[in-house]
Amino acid sequence: MIRIAIIDDAVEIGTQLETILIEITTNKGIAIDIDIYYSGKELCEHLQNGEFYDLIFLDIEMPEFTGIDVSKMIRDNLKNDATQIAYISGNKEYAIEIFEYDPLYFVHKPINKEKIEKVFERLIHRLHLQADAFTYKTxxxxxxxxxxxxxxxxxxxxxxxxxxxxxxxxxxxxxxxxxxxxxxxxxxxxxxxxxxxxxxxxxxxxxxxxxxxxxxxxxxxxxxxxxxxxxxxxxxxxxxxxxx
Missing domain, CATH: 2.40.50.1020 (LytTr DNA-binding domain)
Structure with a gap:
C-alpha cells in the first residue's frame, strides 16, 4: 500500500486531488491510503509523532507554515529523504527554490488528471528503484x-x-x-x-x-x-x- 498525504489550505484542491488519485490508482490496481491536511503545521506535528508517507502533495503557498517550511522540517530536521514530495503552486518561480529538497515533481495549478498521472508514474519508478532496500524509522x-x-x-x-x-x-x-x-x-x-x-x-x-x-x-x-x-x-x- 502506498501512503499519501495531501496538504493544501484550499479544501476544494484537496478533494479534487483525492478524487483524481483514487481514479488513477483504481485503474492501475494499486492500493493507497490518503490523509488530507489543511495546514503545514498540522502535517509536521503528525510527522514528528512518527507518521510516515511515501508521497506528499505539498502546496507551497500556505499561511504561517509554508510548503518550503514543511520541506525543511522533513529533509533537514527529520532527516527524511525517503518520502517523495510533489509540490503544488500557481507560481512557476518556486520550481527553482524547491530544487534543494529533491522534489519528485512540480505541479503547476490548475491541477488535472494528466498532471497527477505523471506524478504517479514518476513515483512508481522511484519506488521500484528503491525496492531492493528495506526502509525503517528510528x-x-x-x-x-x-x-x-x-x-x-x-x-x-x-x-x-x-x-x-x-x-x-x-x-x-x-x-x-x-x-x-x-x-x-x-x-x-x-x-x-x-x-x-x-x-x-x-x-x-x-x-x-x-x-x-x-x-x-x-x-x-x-x-x-x-x-x-x-x-x-x-x-x-x-x-x-x-x-x-
Missing amino acids: GHNIVKIPIKDIIYFESEDHQIIIHYYTQNEYHKDSFYGLLDHVQKQLKSFQFLRIHKTYLVHHLYVRKYAYDKVYLSTGIELPIAQSKRKEIRAEQFAINRKESV
Whole structure:
C-alpha cells in the first residue's frame, strides 16, 4: 500500500486531488491510503509523532507554515529523504527554490488528471528503484538498508533488531515494529520465518539442520518445532528456483 498525504489550505484542491488519485490508482490496481491536511503545521506535528508517507502533495503557498517550511522540517530536521514530495503552486518561480529538497515533481495549478498521472508514474519508478532496500524509522531518522546486506531480523520487547553487513562490517540497529509486518513487507524476497522471534535471510544460511539454522556469520538460530515442516518446504522451493 502506498501512503499519501495531501496538504493544501484550499479544501476544494484537496478533494479534487483525492478524487483524481483514487481514479488513477483504481485503474492501475494499486492500493493507497490518503490523509488530507489543511495546514503545514498540522502535517509536521503528525510527522514528528512518527507518521510516515511515501508521497506528499505539498502546496507551497500556505499561511504561517509554508510548503518550503514543511520541506525543511522533513529533509533537514527529520532527516527524511525517503518520502517523495510533489509540490503544488500557481507560481512557476518556486520550481527553482524547491530544487534543494529533491522534489519528485512540480505541479503547476490548475491541477488535472494528466498532471497527477505523471506524478504517479514518476513515483512508481522511484519506488521500484528503491525496492531492493528495506526502509525503517528510528528516532527522527529514516534508514534504508540494501536487502542483500540484511542477515536476519530479531524481535525483542516490541522492538525489531536488524542485523546486517555494510562494507564487510557487521552492524545491528533497532526500531519499533512487529516482525509480522516486516515479514509481509519482504514477502517477495527470500526471508524465512524460522521462529516467532527470527526472520532469516536465506542468502546467509550456510546449513539447515532439523532444529536450527547455521548462518555464514557463525551464528546459530533455532527453528521452532511448529515451523520445521514449513521451513523444509520453503528451503526445497528456494533450492529448486536456484537450480533452474
